[in-house]
Amino acid sequence: MNVNKTEITICLGSSCFARGNKKMVQVIQQFLKQNFLEDRVIFHGAHCFGECGEGPSIRIGDQTLRSGSEEEVINYLKNHFDL
Numbered sequence: 001m002n003v004n005k006t007e008i009t010i011c012l013g014s015s016c017f018a019r020g021n022k023k024m025v026q027v028i029q030q031f032l033k034q035n036f037l038e039d040r041v042i043f044h045g046a047h048c049f050g051e052c053g054e055g056p057s058i059r060i061g062d063q064t065l066r067s068g069s070e071e072e073v074i075n076y077l078k079n080h081f082d083l
């Protein structure tokens, strides 16, 4: 993995799907595109994180966000990238 890039991983398990991970993927992709960050991240899906009751689960760098609203995830990304 490129150490200069931020890894963003979203759980694609069925419980997180039921909690809106598909929409969250779109929200994150749109945010990355609008802010010209696509080359600075590795964004991918993963199997269940084992935290199904708290989804949608998203890892940004070494931080795991649980049950975050779209706004909370975007605010976290803004802080992470100093926007």
Ligand code: FES
Binding pocket: 011, 012, 013, 014, 015, 016, 017, 047, 048, 049, 050, 051, 052, 053, 055, 056, 057
């Ligand atoms: S399905 Fe996402 S943490 Fe288990």
